[in-house]
Amino acid sequence: MLAGLLVVPVGLYAASRRADDDIERVGPHGSIDWTENTIYAIGLGAIPNNVSNDAVAYLKARDYAILDAMRNLLMAIHHVHIDAVTTGQEYMARDATIRAEVEGLLHHPRFISERRIREGRDSMVEVTMAAPLYGNGSVAEAFRSALVPQREGTSDNGDRGTLGTEAVPAPSTPLPSVRPQVDEDSTPYTSVIIDARGYRVQRDMSPKIYAADGTEVWGTVYADPNFVIEHGIVVYAHSIAQARQLPEAGSHPLILRAIGGSNSPVHADVVLSQADAERLARLNARDGFLDRFHVIFVVDPMD
Structure with a gap:
């Protein structure tokens, strides 16, 4: 040995x-x-x-x-x-x-x-x-x-806990606001940065993104297992500035603010407003950054 x-x-x-x-x-x-x-x-x-x-x-x-x-x-x-x-x-x-x-x-x-x-x-x-x-x-x-689950079988959405922000209070100290980005921008987005600070989101190896109504927006991936094994599906950062510097961010990231985290045992998934979730899905359909796993979560530092 x-x-x-x-x-x-x-x-x-x-x-x-x-x-x-x-x-x-x-x-x-x-x-x-x-x-x-x-x-x-x-x-x-x-x-x-x-x-x-x-x-x-x-x-x-x-x-x-x-x-x-x-x-x-x-x-x-x-x-x-x-x-x-x-x-x-x-x-x-x-x-x-x-x-x-x-x-x-x-x-x-x-x-x-x-x-x-x-x-x-x-x-x-x-x-x-x-x-x-x-x-x-x-x-x-x-x-x-x-x-990397098989396509056959049922979704695991039902056993990851309920969604929402009630169990995780909003941050006591206001965080810097994120300047809205307009969809009319014809420049393709290279990634998504989701600011989840203040919601005690924990790190895990396969987090998901949900809409406020409980719909999974992204996270159950049916990708090349070798790619996921080599790179993972999400990168973590502690600030928007740090996230922008990561190679996964690219030159034109889409920046969104989470409204909470899932009330699951590990509390690793993030929840977006319904409008932002729909916007994320729409822009990914156009630019494909989620399919390339260019996803960054901005979370609180470890205690």
Whole structure:
């Protein structure tokens, strides 16, 4: 198992992290970084003091720390919101294929770093390991059947919770207004940016957009699974300015303001006014940005 580790240079890992990381903590030793789209886990192994050879003692502790990190990585995957209703753990419990895919993913985690630390009088080895949310050998690949459903069967609209804004109060501090855009603009829209700040919208891997009447506008995708696995379907930002800078935004994004979020267990879907929902559908029919997954949600930072 340990032979399958993918080593990532520590310097590259440190350089890639930014101050505005969007990190969801999972227990004391796991985290989901929604900026880097990566799950991280830390493992600890005590260096035995009853082994005469220091190198052997270190390697024993390192092996234990790797196993501990892999357990914590699995715990973090359990907590990933696959959709607005179901976590990774729940999908794994009811689908043997998904469970096997996740177990296979854990056989080849990314080894990020290791260091020797002190805990009182004892020495320990601390290792950091990671698994990507998207791409080859990713969480998305393991959960592909959940992220990209088959066309046959019924819609899952009925079990994602009721819609509306009553359970999520409007922001106490007014947010900057979004300047209205007129449909007469003949320039094709390159993406949609939905400002959902103030509604405590959470991140997940397959969020949806609803109209105020409960109609799903977008989110149940029947796309090339390989594309969804590689890129995901929604990108998150913390401000309109940040969203505009993302490559998915393009040069001419459509900017809309959400009126709330769905009252689902994970609370990850967004709700638009009826007028904006109809406008979004109409402009996408003209320009096709939803079909290219050029969708950005502006949400509140993690607590």
